[in-house]
Amino acid sequence: MHQAGELNIDMALFRCEQMLQEGAAIIDVGGESTRPGAEPVGVQQELDRVLPIVNAIHKRFDTIISIDTSSPELMLEAAKVGAGLLNDVRALSRPGAIEAAAATGLPVCLMHMQGQPQTMQQQPDYGNVVREVIDYLLARVASCEQAGIERSQLILDPGFGFGKSVEHNLVLLNRLPQLVAQGMPVLVGLSRKSLIGKVLGREVDQRLAGSLALALLAAQRGASIIRVHDVQQTVDAISLWAAVDREMVAGSE
Incomplete structure:
Protein backbone atom coordinates (compact mmCIF):
# COMPACT_ATOMS: atom_id res chain seq x y z
CA MET A 1 0.00 0.00 0.00
CA HIS A 2 2.84 2.35 0.89
CA GLN A 3 4.60 1.60 -2.39
CA ALA A 4 1.41 2.20 -4.37
CA GLY A 5 1.04 5.57 -2.65
CA GLU A 6 4.59 6.55 -3.59
CA LEU A 7 3.94 5.48 -7.17
CA ASN A 8 0.82 7.64 -7.32
CA ILE A 9 2.76 10.64 -6.01
CA ASP A 10 5.56 10.11 -8.50
CA MET A 11 3.04 9.89 -11.35
CA ALA A 12 1.28 13.01 -10.14
CA LEU A 13 4.55 14.95 -9.90
CA PHE A 14 5.58 13.82 -13.38
CA ARG A 15 2.23 14.92 -14.84
CA CYS A 16 2.34 18.18 -12.90
CA GLU A 17 5.82 19.02 -14.22
CA GLN A 18 4.68 18.21 -17.75
CA MET A 19 1.62 20.48 -17.52
CA LEU A 20 3.63 23.35 -16.03
CA GLN A 21 6.20 23.08 -18.82
CA GLU A 22 3.33 23.21 -21.32
CA GLY A 23 2.04 26.46 -19.83
CA ALA A 24 -0.45 25.57 -17.09
CA ALA A 25 -0.93 28.31 -14.48
CA ILE A 26 -3.02 26.26 -12.01
CA ILE A 27 -2.85 22.57 -11.10
CA ASP A 28 -6.22 21.09 -10.07
CA VAL A 29 -6.15 18.11 -7.68
CA GLY A 30 -9.23 16.08 -6.74
CA GLY A 31 -9.97 12.79 -5.01
CA GLU A 32 -13.60 12.27 -6.02
CA SER A 33 -14.95 11.85 -9.54
CA THR A 34 -17.87 14.16 -10.34
CA ARG A 35 -18.58 12.73 -13.79
CA PRO A 36 -22.23 11.88 -14.57
CA GLY A 37 -23.15 8.74 -12.66
CA ALA A 38 -20.14 8.92 -10.33
CA GLU A 39 -20.56 7.53 -6.83
CA PRO A 40 -19.58 9.62 -3.80
CA VAL A 41 -16.30 9.01 -1.97
CA GLY A 42 -15.83 8.89 1.80
CA VAL A 43 -14.13 11.85 3.47
CA GLN A 44 -11.17 9.82 4.82
CA GLN A 45 -10.57 8.25 1.41
CA GLU A 46 -10.64 11.70 -0.19
CA LEU A 47 -8.15 13.04 2.39
CA ASP A 48 -5.84 10.06 1.85
CA ARG A 49 -5.91 10.50 -1.91
CA VAL A 50 -5.42 14.26 -2.08
CA LEU A 51 -3.27 15.52 0.81
CA PRO A 52 -0.03 13.64 0.04
CA ILE A 53 -0.15 14.78 -3.58
CA VAL A 54 -0.87 18.42 -2.69
CA ASN A 55 1.95 18.38 -0.15
CA ALA A 56 4.38 16.90 -2.70
CA ILE A 57 3.42 19.37 -5.45
CA HIS A 58 3.70 22.32 -3.07
CA LYS A 59 7.19 21.29 -1.94
CA ARG A 60 8.48 20.81 -5.48
CA PHE A 61 6.76 23.39 -7.70
CA ASP A 62 5.97 27.09 -7.47
CA THR A 63 2.41 27.01 -8.77
CA ILE A 64 -1.18 27.57 -7.64
CA ILE A 65 -2.74 24.30 -6.45
CA SER A 66 -6.51 24.10 -6.80
CA ILE A 67 -8.40 21.59 -4.64
CA ASP A 68 -11.44 20.08 -6.33
CA THR A 69 -13.60 19.17 -3.33
CA SER A 70 -16.90 19.74 -1.56
CA SER A 71 -15.65 18.42 1.79
CA PRO A 72 -15.00 21.00 4.52
CA GLU A 73 -12.49 18.64 6.15
CA LEU A 74 -10.35 18.51 3.00
CA MET A 75 -10.61 22.27 2.46
CA LEU A 76 -9.15 22.92 5.90
CA GLU A 77 -6.42 20.28 5.70
CA ALA A 78 -5.40 21.10 2.12
CA ALA A 79 -4.95 24.75 3.04
CA LYS A 80 -2.36 23.68 5.62
CA VAL A 81 -0.22 21.82 3.06
CA GLY A 82 -0.13 24.33 0.21
CA ALA A 83 -3.52 24.67 -1.49
CA GLY A 84 -4.06 28.06 -3.12
CA LEU A 85 -7.62 27.75 -4.44
CA LEU A 86 -10.79 25.87 -3.51
CA ASN A 87 -12.85 24.54 -6.42
CA ASP A 88 -16.26 23.21 -5.35
CA VAL A 89 -18.75 21.74 -7.83
CA ARG A 90 -21.40 22.06 -5.10
CA ALA A 91 -20.67 25.77 -4.49
CA LEU A 92 -20.01 25.34 -0.75
CA SER A 93 -23.49 23.91 -0.15
CA ARG A 94 -22.46 20.98 2.07
CA PRO A 95 -22.88 21.55 5.83
CA GLY A 96 -19.81 23.34 7.18
CA ALA A 97 -18.26 23.98 3.76
CA ILE A 98 -18.81 27.72 3.61
CA GLU A 99 -17.42 28.17 7.14
CA ALA A 100 -14.41 26.00 6.32
CA ALA A 101 -13.71 27.92 3.11
CA ALA A 102 -13.92 31.23 4.97
CA ALA A 103 -11.54 29.93 7.63
CA THR A 104 -8.89 29.06 5.03
CA GLY A 105 -8.86 32.58 3.57
CA LEU A 106 -8.38 31.05 0.11
CA PRO A 107 -10.09 32.11 -3.13
CA VAL A 108 -13.07 29.92 -4.03
CA CYS A 109 -14.55 28.80 -7.33
CA LEU A 110 -18.33 28.35 -7.09
CA MET A 111 -19.89 26.05 -9.70
CA HIS A 112 -23.50 25.58 -10.72
CA MET A 113 -24.85 22.03 -10.83
CA GLN A 114 -28.46 20.92 -11.16
CA GLY A 115 -28.89 17.79 -9.03
CA GLN A 116 -26.05 15.48 -8.00
CA PRO A 117 -23.40 13.67 -10.10
CA GLN A 118 -25.23 10.35 -9.80
CA THR A 119 -28.41 11.70 -11.45
CA MET A 120 -27.68 15.16 -12.88
CA GLN A 121 -27.73 14.17 -16.56
CA GLN A 122 -30.94 12.14 -16.50
CA GLN A 123 -33.45 14.92 -17.18
CA PRO A 124 -31.94 18.41 -16.79
CA ASP A 125 -34.70 21.01 -17.00
CA TYR A 126 -34.69 24.82 -17.00
CA GLY A 127 -37.10 27.60 -17.84
CA ASN A 128 -34.23 29.96 -18.71
CA VAL A 129 -30.87 28.25 -18.21
CA VAL A 130 -28.75 31.42 -18.36
CA ARG A 131 -30.89 33.33 -15.87
CA GLU A 132 -31.20 30.37 -13.50
CA VAL A 133 -27.46 29.65 -13.50
CA ILE A 134 -26.60 33.31 -12.86
CA ASP A 135 -29.26 33.67 -10.14
CA TYR A 136 -28.01 30.53 -8.37
CA LEU A 137 -24.37 31.64 -8.47
CA LEU A 138 -25.22 35.16 -7.25
CA ALA A 139 -27.18 33.64 -4.36
CA ARG A 140 -24.13 31.58 -3.42
CA VAL A 141 -21.96 34.71 -3.71
CA ALA A 142 -24.29 36.48 -1.26
CA SER A 143 -24.00 33.55 1.17
CA CYS A 144 -20.22 33.65 0.89
CA GLU A 145 -20.14 37.37 1.61
CA GLN A 146 -22.32 36.84 4.69
CA ALA A 147 -19.82 34.20 5.86
CA GLY A 148 -16.93 36.64 5.48
CA ILE A 149 -15.61 35.61 2.04
CA GLU A 150 -15.09 38.74 0.01
CA ARG A 151 -16.45 38.98 -3.53
CA SER A 152 -12.91 39.67 -4.76
CA GLN A 153 -12.02 36.11 -3.61
CA LEU A 154 -14.73 34.44 -5.69
CA ILE A 155 -14.66 32.81 -9.15
CA LEU A 156 -17.79 31.65 -10.99
CA ASP A 157 -18.19 28.45 -13.04
CA PRO A 158 -21.44 27.84 -14.99
CA GLY A 159 -20.85 24.09 -14.74
CA PHE A 160 -20.90 22.90 -18.34
CA GLY A 161 -22.10 19.30 -18.42
CA PHE A 162 -23.31 19.33 -14.80
CA GLY A 163 -27.05 18.89 -15.10
CA LYS A 164 -27.28 20.42 -18.59
CA SER A 165 -28.36 19.14 -21.99
CA VAL A 166 -26.42 19.84 -25.19
CA GLU A 167 -28.74 22.77 -25.89
CA HIS A 168 -28.30 24.16 -22.36
CA ASN A 169 -24.51 24.01 -22.73
CA LEU A 170 -24.53 25.71 -26.12
CA VAL A 171 -26.79 28.50 -24.90
CA LEU A 172 -24.67 29.02 -21.78
CA LEU A 173 -21.48 29.32 -23.83
CA ASN A 174 -23.11 31.67 -26.31
CA ARG A 175 -24.34 33.91 -23.47
CA LEU A 176 -21.22 33.61 -21.31
CA PRO A 177 -20.67 37.40 -21.41
CA GLN A 178 -23.78 37.75 -19.22
CA LEU A 179 -22.05 35.77 -16.47
CA VAL A 180 -18.76 37.61 -17.02
CA ALA A 181 -20.69 40.88 -16.60
CA GLN A 182 -21.37 40.01 -12.94
CA GLY A 183 -17.84 41.25 -12.25
CA MET A 184 -16.09 38.11 -11.00
CA PRO A 185 -13.62 35.92 -12.93
CA VAL A 186 -15.29 33.05 -14.80
CA LEU A 187 -13.84 29.54 -15.00
CA VAL A 188 -14.92 27.28 -17.85
CA GLY A 189 -14.41 23.52 -18.17
CA LEU A 190 -15.36 22.12 -21.58
CA SER A 191 -12.37 19.92 -22.38
CA ARG A 192 -13.38 16.51 -23.82
CA LYS A 193 -16.95 16.92 -22.52
CA SER A 194 -19.78 14.79 -23.87
CA LEU A 195 -21.16 17.93 -25.53
CA ILE A 196 -18.37 17.59 -28.11
CA GLY A 197 -19.17 13.93 -28.65
CA LYS A 198 -22.86 14.59 -29.14
CA VAL A 199 -22.43 17.53 -31.51
CA LEU A 200 -19.56 16.06 -33.56
CA GLY A 201 -20.02 12.33 -33.04
CA ARG A 202 -16.52 11.96 -31.59
CA GLU A 203 -15.29 9.55 -28.94
CA VAL A 204 -13.30 10.93 -25.98
CA ASP A 205 -9.92 10.31 -27.63
CA GLN A 206 -11.05 12.23 -30.73
CA ARG A 207 -12.19 15.45 -29.04
CA LEU A 208 -9.02 17.57 -29.14
CA ALA A 209 -10.16 19.82 -32.01
CA GLY A 210 -13.56 20.29 -30.41
CA SER A 211 -11.99 21.04 -27.03
CA LEU A 212 -9.71 23.67 -28.56
CA SER A 224 -10.54 34.09 -17.25
CA ILE A 225 -9.63 30.47 -16.46
CA ILE A 226 -9.91 27.50 -18.85
CA ARG A 227 -9.81 24.02 -17.28
CA VAL A 228 -8.29 21.59 -19.79
CA HIS A 229 -6.63 18.21 -20.28
CA ASP A 230 -4.52 19.17 -23.31
CA VAL A 231 -2.48 22.04 -21.91
CA GLN A 232 0.08 22.78 -24.62
CA GLN A 233 -2.41 22.72 -27.48
CA THR A 234 -4.86 24.96 -25.62
CA VAL A 235 -2.15 27.42 -24.59
CA ASP A 236 -0.99 27.62 -28.23
CA ALA A 237 -4.51 28.25 -29.54
CA ILE A 238 -5.34 30.96 -26.99
CA SER A 239 -1.90 32.59 -27.30
CA LEU A 240 -2.38 32.99 -31.04
CA TRP A 241 -5.85 34.45 -30.58
CA ALA A 242 -4.50 36.85 -27.92
CA ALA A 243 -1.68 37.95 -30.26
CA VAL A 244 -4.14 38.67 -33.07
CA ASP A 245 -6.54 40.38 -30.69
CA ARG A 246 -3.77 42.67 -29.38
CA GLU A 247 -2.76 43.49 -32.95
CA MET A 248 -6.36 44.40 -33.80
CA VAL A 249 -6.54 46.71 -30.78
CA ALA A 250 -3.17 48.30 -31.64
CA GLY A 251 -4.22 48.71 -35.26
CA SER A 252 -7.39 50.53 -34.30
CA GLU A 253 -5.63 53.16 -32.21
Missing part, protein backbone atom coordinates in the same frame (compact mmCIF):
# COMPACT_ATOMS: atom_id res chain seq x y z
CA ALA A 213 -12.60 25.30 -30.42
CA LEU A 214 -14.67 25.55 -27.24
CA ALA A 215 -11.73 26.82 -25.16
CA LEU A 216 -11.13 29.54 -27.74
CA LEU A 217 -14.82 30.50 -27.86
CA ALA A 218 -14.90 30.67 -24.05
CA ALA A 219 -11.80 32.89 -23.94
CA GLN A 220 -13.25 35.18 -26.60
CA ARG A 221 -16.43 35.48 -24.55
CA GLY A 222 -14.53 36.56 -21.44
CA ALA A 223 -13.57 33.43 -19.49
Whole structure:
Protein backbone atom coordinates (compact mmCIF):
# COMPACT_ATOMS: atom_id res chain seq x y z
CA MET A 1 0.00 0.00 0.00
CA HIS A 2 2.84 2.35 0.89
CA GLN A 3 4.60 1.60 -2.39
CA ALA A 4 1.41 2.20 -4.37
CA GLY A 5 1.04 5.57 -2.65
CA GLU A 6 4.59 6.55 -3.59
CA LEU A 7 3.94 5.48 -7.17
CA ASN A 8 0.82 7.64 -7.32
CA ILE A 9 2.76 10.64 -6.01
CA ASP A 10 5.56 10.11 -8.50
CA MET A 11 3.04 9.89 -11.35
CA ALA A 12 1.28 13.01 -10.14
CA LEU A 13 4.55 14.95 -9.90
CA PHE A 14 5.58 13.82 -13.38
CA ARG A 15 2.23 14.92 -14.84
CA CYS A 16 2.34 18.18 -12.90
CA GLU A 17 5.82 19.02 -14.22
CA GLN A 18 4.68 18.21 -17.75
CA MET A 19 1.62 20.48 -17.52
CA LEU A 20 3.63 23.35 -16.03
CA GLN A 21 6.20 23.08 -18.82
CA GLU A 22 3.33 23.21 -21.32
CA GLY A 23 2.04 26.46 -19.83
CA ALA A 24 -0.45 25.57 -17.09
CA ALA A 25 -0.93 28.31 -14.48
CA ILE A 26 -3.02 26.26 -12.01
CA ILE A 27 -2.85 22.57 -11.10
CA ASP A 28 -6.22 21.09 -10.07
CA VAL A 29 -6.15 18.11 -7.68
CA GLY A 30 -9.23 16.08 -6.74
CA GLY A 31 -9.97 12.79 -5.01
CA GLU A 32 -13.60 12.27 -6.02
CA SER A 33 -14.95 11.85 -9.54
CA THR A 34 -17.87 14.16 -10.34
CA ARG A 35 -18.58 12.73 -13.79
CA PRO A 36 -22.23 11.88 -14.57
CA GLY A 37 -23.15 8.74 -12.66
CA ALA A 38 -20.14 8.92 -10.33
CA GLU A 39 -20.56 7.53 -6.83
CA PRO A 40 -19.58 9.62 -3.80
CA VAL A 41 -16.30 9.01 -1.97
CA GLY A 42 -15.83 8.89 1.80
CA VAL A 43 -14.13 11.85 3.47
CA GLN A 44 -11.17 9.82 4.82
CA GLN A 45 -10.57 8.25 1.41
CA GLU A 46 -10.64 11.70 -0.19
CA LEU A 47 -8.15 13.04 2.39
CA ASP A 48 -5.84 10.06 1.85
CA ARG A 49 -5.91 10.50 -1.91
CA VAL A 50 -5.42 14.26 -2.08
CA LEU A 51 -3.27 15.52 0.81
CA PRO A 52 -0.03 13.64 0.04
CA ILE A 53 -0.15 14.78 -3.58
CA VAL A 54 -0.87 18.42 -2.69
CA ASN A 55 1.95 18.38 -0.15
CA ALA A 56 4.38 16.90 -2.70
CA ILE A 57 3.42 19.37 -5.45
CA HIS A 58 3.70 22.32 -3.07
CA LYS A 59 7.19 21.29 -1.94
CA ARG A 60 8.48 20.81 -5.48
CA PHE A 61 6.76 23.39 -7.70
CA ASP A 62 5.97 27.09 -7.47
CA THR A 63 2.41 27.01 -8.77
CA ILE A 64 -1.18 27.57 -7.64
CA ILE A 65 -2.74 24.30 -6.45
CA SER A 66 -6.51 24.10 -6.80
CA ILE A 67 -8.40 21.59 -4.64
CA ASP A 68 -11.44 20.08 -6.33
CA THR A 69 -13.60 19.17 -3.33
CA SER A 70 -16.90 19.74 -1.56
CA SER A 71 -15.65 18.42 1.79
CA PRO A 72 -15.00 21.00 4.52
CA GLU A 73 -12.49 18.64 6.15
CA LEU A 74 -10.35 18.51 3.00
CA MET A 75 -10.61 22.27 2.46
CA LEU A 76 -9.15 22.92 5.90
CA GLU A 77 -6.42 20.28 5.70
CA ALA A 78 -5.40 21.10 2.12
CA ALA A 79 -4.95 24.75 3.04
CA LYS A 80 -2.36 23.68 5.62
CA VAL A 81 -0.22 21.82 3.06
CA GLY A 82 -0.13 24.33 0.21
CA ALA A 83 -3.52 24.67 -1.49
CA GLY A 84 -4.06 28.06 -3.12
CA LEU A 85 -7.62 27.75 -4.44
CA LEU A 86 -10.79 25.87 -3.51
CA ASN A 87 -12.85 24.54 -6.42
CA ASP A 88 -16.26 23.21 -5.35
CA VAL A 89 -18.75 21.74 -7.83
CA ARG A 90 -21.40 22.06 -5.10
CA ALA A 91 -20.67 25.77 -4.49
CA LEU A 92 -20.01 25.34 -0.75
CA SER A 93 -23.49 23.91 -0.15
CA ARG A 94 -22.46 20.98 2.07
CA PRO A 95 -22.88 21.55 5.83
CA GLY A 96 -19.81 23.34 7.18
CA ALA A 97 -18.26 23.98 3.76
CA ILE A 98 -18.81 27.72 3.61
CA GLU A 99 -17.42 28.17 7.14
CA ALA A 100 -14.41 26.00 6.32
CA ALA A 101 -13.71 27.92 3.11
CA ALA A 102 -13.92 31.23 4.97
CA ALA A 103 -11.54 29.93 7.63
CA THR A 104 -8.89 29.06 5.03
CA GLY A 105 -8.86 32.58 3.57
CA LEU A 106 -8.38 31.05 0.11
CA PRO A 107 -10.09 32.11 -3.13
CA VAL A 108 -13.07 29.92 -4.03
CA CYS A 109 -14.55 28.80 -7.33
CA LEU A 110 -18.33 28.35 -7.09
CA MET A 111 -19.89 26.05 -9.70
CA HIS A 112 -23.50 25.58 -10.72
CA MET A 113 -24.85 22.03 -10.83
CA GLN A 114 -28.46 20.92 -11.16
CA GLY A 115 -28.89 17.79 -9.03
CA GLN A 116 -26.05 15.48 -8.00
CA PRO A 117 -23.40 13.67 -10.10
CA GLN A 118 -25.23 10.35 -9.80
CA THR A 119 -28.41 11.70 -11.45
CA MET A 120 -27.68 15.16 -12.88
CA GLN A 121 -27.73 14.17 -16.56
CA GLN A 122 -30.94 12.14 -16.50
CA GLN A 123 -33.45 14.92 -17.18
CA PRO A 124 -31.94 18.41 -16.79
CA ASP A 125 -34.70 21.01 -17.00
CA TYR A 126 -34.69 24.82 -17.00
CA GLY A 127 -37.10 27.60 -17.84
CA ASN A 128 -34.23 29.96 -18.71
CA VAL A 129 -30.87 28.25 -18.21
CA VAL A 130 -28.75 31.42 -18.36
CA ARG A 131 -30.89 33.33 -15.87
CA GLU A 132 -31.20 30.37 -13.50
CA VAL A 133 -27.46 29.65 -13.50
CA ILE A 134 -26.60 33.31 -12.86
CA ASP A 135 -29.26 33.67 -10.14
CA TYR A 136 -28.01 30.53 -8.37
CA LEU A 137 -24.37 31.64 -8.47
CA LEU A 138 -25.22 35.16 -7.25
CA ALA A 139 -27.18 33.64 -4.36
CA ARG A 140 -24.13 31.58 -3.42
CA VAL A 141 -21.96 34.71 -3.71
CA ALA A 142 -24.29 36.48 -1.26
CA SER A 143 -24.00 33.55 1.17
CA CYS A 144 -20.22 33.65 0.89
CA GLU A 145 -20.14 37.37 1.61
CA GLN A 146 -22.32 36.84 4.69
CA ALA A 147 -19.82 34.20 5.86
CA GLY A 148 -16.93 36.64 5.48
CA ILE A 149 -15.61 35.61 2.04
CA GLU A 150 -15.09 38.74 0.01
CA ARG A 151 -16.45 38.98 -3.53
CA SER A 152 -12.91 39.67 -4.76
CA GLN A 153 -12.02 36.11 -3.61
CA LEU A 154 -14.73 34.44 -5.69
CA ILE A 155 -14.66 32.81 -9.15
CA LEU A 156 -17.79 31.65 -10.99
CA ASP A 157 -18.19 28.45 -13.04
CA PRO A 158 -21.44 27.84 -14.99
CA GLY A 159 -20.85 24.09 -14.74
CA PHE A 160 -20.90 22.90 -18.34
CA GLY A 161 -22.10 19.30 -18.42
CA PHE A 162 -23.31 19.33 -14.80
CA GLY A 163 -27.05 18.89 -15.10
CA LYS A 164 -27.28 20.42 -18.59
CA SER A 165 -28.36 19.14 -21.99
CA VAL A 166 -26.42 19.84 -25.19
CA GLU A 167 -28.74 22.77 -25.89
CA HIS A 168 -28.30 24.16 -22.36
CA ASN A 169 -24.51 24.01 -22.73
CA LEU A 170 -24.53 25.71 -26.12
CA VAL A 171 -26.79 28.50 -24.90
CA LEU A 172 -24.67 29.02 -21.78
CA LEU A 173 -21.48 29.32 -23.83
CA ASN A 174 -23.11 31.67 -26.31
CA ARG A 175 -24.34 33.91 -23.47
CA LEU A 176 -21.22 33.61 -21.31
CA PRO A 177 -20.67 37.40 -21.41
CA GLN A 178 -23.78 37.75 -19.22
CA LEU A 179 -22.05 35.77 -16.47
CA VAL A 180 -18.76 37.61 -17.02
CA ALA A 181 -20.69 40.88 -16.60
CA GLN A 182 -21.37 40.01 -12.94
CA GLY A 183 -17.84 41.25 -12.25
CA MET A 184 -16.09 38.11 -11.00
CA PRO A 185 -13.62 35.92 -12.93
CA VAL A 186 -15.29 33.05 -14.80
CA LEU A 187 -13.84 29.54 -15.00
CA VAL A 188 -14.92 27.28 -17.85
CA GLY A 189 -14.41 23.52 -18.17
CA LEU A 190 -15.36 22.12 -21.58
CA SER A 191 -12.37 19.92 -22.38
CA ARG A 192 -13.38 16.51 -23.82
CA LYS A 193 -16.95 16.92 -22.52
CA SER A 194 -19.78 14.79 -23.87
CA LEU A 195 -21.16 17.93 -25.53
CA ILE A 196 -18.37 17.59 -28.11
CA GLY A 197 -19.17 13.93 -28.65
CA LYS A 198 -22.86 14.59 -29.14
CA VAL A 199 -22.43 17.53 -31.51
CA LEU A 200 -19.56 16.06 -33.56
CA GLY A 201 -20.02 12.33 -33.04
CA ARG A 202 -16.52 11.96 -31.59
CA GLU A 203 -15.29 9.55 -28.94
CA VAL A 204 -13.30 10.93 -25.98
CA ASP A 205 -9.92 10.31 -27.63
CA GLN A 206 -11.05 12.23 -30.73
CA ARG A 207 -12.19 15.45 -29.04
CA LEU A 208 -9.02 17.57 -29.14
CA ALA A 209 -10.16 19.82 -32.01
CA GLY A 210 -13.56 20.29 -30.41
CA SER A 211 -11.99 21.04 -27.03
CA LEU A 212 -9.71 23.67 -28.56
CA ALA A 213 -12.60 25.30 -30.42
CA LEU A 214 -14.67 25.55 -27.24
CA ALA A 215 -11.73 26.82 -25.16
CA LEU A 216 -11.13 29.54 -27.74
CA LEU A 217 -14.82 30.50 -27.86
CA ALA A 218 -14.90 30.67 -24.05
CA ALA A 219 -11.80 32.89 -23.94
CA GLN A 220 -13.25 35.18 -26.60
CA ARG A 221 -16.43 35.48 -24.55
CA GLY A 222 -14.53 36.56 -21.44
CA ALA A 223 -13.57 33.43 -19.49
CA SER A 224 -10.54 34.09 -17.25
CA ILE A 225 -9.63 30.47 -16.46
CA ILE A 226 -9.91 27.50 -18.85
CA ARG A 227 -9.81 24.02 -17.28
CA VAL A 228 -8.29 21.59 -19.79
CA HIS A 229 -6.63 18.21 -20.28
CA ASP A 230 -4.52 19.17 -23.31
CA VAL A 231 -2.48 22.04 -21.91
CA GLN A 232 0.08 22.78 -24.62
CA GLN A 233 -2.41 22.72 -27.48
CA THR A 234 -4.86 24.96 -25.62
CA VAL A 235 -2.15 27.42 -24.59
CA ASP A 236 -0.99 27.62 -28.23
CA ALA A 237 -4.51 28.25 -29.54
CA ILE A 238 -5.34 30.96 -26.99
CA SER A 239 -1.90 32.59 -27.30
CA LEU A 240 -2.38 32.99 -31.04
CA TRP A 241 -5.85 34.45 -30.58
CA ALA A 242 -4.50 36.85 -27.92
CA ALA A 243 -1.68 37.95 -30.26
CA VAL A 244 -4.14 38.67 -33.07
CA ASP A 245 -6.54 40.38 -30.69
CA ARG A 246 -3.77 42.67 -29.38
CA GLU A 247 -2.76 43.49 -32.95
CA MET A 248 -6.36 44.40 -33.80
CA VAL A 249 -6.54 46.71 -30.78
CA ALA A 250 -3.17 48.30 -31.64
CA GLY A 251 -4.22 48.71 -35.26
CA SER A 252 -7.39 50.53 -34.30
CA GLU A 253 -5.63 53.16 -32.21
